[in-house]
Amino acid sequence: MIKKLKIIGTPVPKHDAAIRVSGRAIYGHDIVLPGMLHGAILRTEHPSAIIEFIDVSEAKKLSGVICIITADDADVNNIGYKRDHPILKKGEANCTRDEIAAVAAETKEIARKALNLIKVKYKIRKGIYETSEALKESAPQINKFSSGKFENKNIAEKFHYEHGNIEEEKKKSAHIISRKFTLPRMTHACMASSNITASFNNIDKKLLLYSSTQVPFLYQRDMAHALKMNPSDIRVIQPVIGGGFGSKLDMHPFEPICALLSIKTGRPVQLIYSREEEFIASPIRQPMEIELTAGVDKKGNFTFREINIVKDNGAYTSWGATTPFVIMQAFSSLYKIKACRFNSTAVYTNNVFAGSFRGYGNPQATFALERVIDLLADELGMDKAEIRLLNANEKGEATGQGLHYETCGHKECLETVIKKSNYKQHAAHNRQSGRFLHGTGLASMLHVGGGAKIYRSDGCGTILKIDPYGYCTIITGSNEIGQGSETVLAMIASEELGIELKKIKVINTDTDIKPWDVGVHASRTSFVAGNSLLGAIKILKVKLNKKAAELLKTNHSNFDYSDNKIISLKSNDSIALDKVVREMHFSEPNELAIADYFYEPSSKFQDKNFKGNVSGTYAFASQAVEVEVDTYTGNVRVLNVYVAQDVGRVLNPLLLDGQIEGGVVQGIGYALTEELLMKEGKILNPNFHNYKMLTAADVPDIHFFPVETIDKEGPYGAKGVGEASLIPTAAAIANAVCNALDVEILELPITPEKVLAAIAGKKKLKTEKI
């Protein structure tokens, strides 16, 4: 029997809400250490150039400058997913972000002034900014550290996947659609700019880092590799993090550079990006071209998908190169699909390199996939909702890639948004003439919902203790980057141990203290850390039950924990929890109320053909979007977004709303306005003035309907929710715009200019037809 939940499912405000809104939260920018210096980085003036010499002599003479380093001063290893990225560049520059030299000075102003005094002589080269150029035989090798294991010197990474018999499915197809989609560069634009404070102790040779990484334990290892240190000599403390969204999955050059400055000076050094630097030097969402060919039989069943992707890798390889793990999953397993062949190639260019970004390739894949579904429906003359319902994933399904859907809310999500948005009514009666045209669009998504085993372990450790005063401390490997994991963990402990929330503390910021966890990514934290905590609670309860039974003079262990008490379910006798803890401590068995547990999800590492059940569970979502297109200006206004998402179980409706709304707004930005514009390797809009992130005034009505499928693997049945809400939004908006205008949109963002061009193109087409 499932007991009635008291805390789980209630709208508990975020644990750290008050300290954040009152300005008491301590971000990396707020840290001040005794004797601290300020670091600054000189970046290349040219995205592609030979560096003939670097002269730092004038800068060194500036009063207040303590240390200047270039590649010649650094005995370090390359960083990055492929170890093809030198942290300071020597001999050549390949990307506008390239770090040429770094300064540590007494003040920020002096550090910046010193940068202006460093003389660098460049010999400008013709850069390569198109993947097609990079793949030509005549192109030079862009990254000299590349693995060289592929047929072309400028290929950074390749993925191939397939299932089913493509040729046979092609024969069965009544219609086949083939399109090429182009996806832009989008940047995370975290409110807190990138920052680090490094403090090297040259007595014990240990390095302390205040860093806003999302993955502290992988970071510790990466940092140790870069600096040729022992990982355990590096302690990572995470201050409050002002936005992650995937940007802090990779370790970036500024971080080991700051550590090096501290090692060289023996003093703490702080390095904080300006907003312009944040735009220029932070990772981005992968730009890519997706060629998708897909078929459907005459009844509307999807037959096959064939995908060729070319990704602009930029000059160096980050975790972003591995997004095809997720992209291929969408193509192989979203909707029932009998055959799938997937190829992706990441190509080095002199552009800025991508990193990971909420959705991890999935928004790109979903855009292409869902646009083509609309086109297939048009070809068939089938309703766009019906074709989706017909092909929707189902509970119990094992996909061609080997994903097992033990629970699956796909169909229910679709049905919910179709109904709540009045989709069919709208689709039939949308305004077809006049200045403002209305359109509606649908899209679904599939994403991992129980972590993703892309590292050898996808687990999380927990140490749990209850003190003699009845307060509980959760020391968890997972960390908080604003998503609310601290709150959810405290709620779980409160639910299970009957301890009120204000008596629960979550410790999660220090690698010297907390047990291992792979980090915040793949929408995994509530699922994995939640299960880990439940495991620790179970162990601790065995100890507490034993003592409680002794004190209550009973021989059973059937207890309820509530109101800070342990209550016998047989006799209704109760005893205060803190008293039990004290009795454990001060009398036999003289032990503390402490337990630890490590949870490893049941997911499997995929085989070399990328087959296997990679996640503990899977999340599904559908969105229906209504737009109004101004045919005079080309502006698209999103009027309503209907979201139905299989979240397993709602753990906290307030936090869930936040995740959904935040994701949708980020998705609208991706669809309509956000693009980091580049010309010949340089970023043209490194500011909020021209990088059009949406504001509160642009947010439409977002109608959210959680779908609870109660997954047996998740804590209380919950699945991961963090990324999902962003993934189908752009696809649904594009479908809505196409519906409004009767045009084809093959590219994001759908800017006003593109809308007017599409309308003009249609007019032209009509004229020609006549």
Next chain:
Amino acid sequence: MNFEIINPGTTKELLAAVKKFQKENFRFGAGCTDFLMELKKNPSEGLTVINLSQVKDAQFNGLKKSVKGLRMGAMLTAHKIVMNEEIKNKYPVLHNAAESLASTQIRQVATVGGNMCTASPSGDIACALASLQADCELLSTTGKIRNVNINSFFAGLRKTVLKKNEILYGISIPANIKSTKNIFSNFIKVGTRRSMECSVVSLAYHIQTDSNGIIIKAGAAIGASAPTIRFAATACDFLIGKKFKNITQKEKEEFAEKVLSYASPITDIRATAGYRKEVLFNISKSIFE
């Protein structure tokens, strides 16, 4: 990023400060919303800022209604324009332009004088004032006032006719014609976002009709479409004597063509010249729809 700052407390002190620094590298600081961006971009050496926000002078800071119209001190903030009922009712174009400016926070400090003197082609308040054919008062260090029509105030991209010894003191907008029965007045701002946006194209218009619905006065100005904000005189003249509600499709397009003849837009990061022209044409037509 070092600069000197002078804080005059009265108009007399202000004029004395201008006199003292007129031959040096100085600039005025009103709301400082543009100035902060400039500082970050090109910190100029040896700069002196004459801070205008401490000057106690109702004529410089306030708003006054008279039979001739409405006079605004150059230091009147965008927020005060938005909150003023008279402006909202009688000059909706100005109200709407001020309301479309940046964000609530910026509007608390941004001033009408600042918007004018920055002389950006995409200045929203300035564009509305151009459609209203406002009159500018330029106060010199001698204490004399020179009046300049707004259409002569902008000398080029980010340039005005202000001399080194002058400051924009106030702006007057003429009262609506007595026989005016209806006002068709609006500021159309085209951009990507609904706030914190810089106009990609803008059109300000203020059209007055008599009791028969005949247009008796018309003002239309374009923003972000030429090196300066421009008053579309021939387009306005074209409307006089026509019945607003009966403007034909052909006349709409003729009006839009005339507005467009004042545009010489550029292609920049925000939009192409072609887009700006197409949209300006479309929104000009839209006035009558």
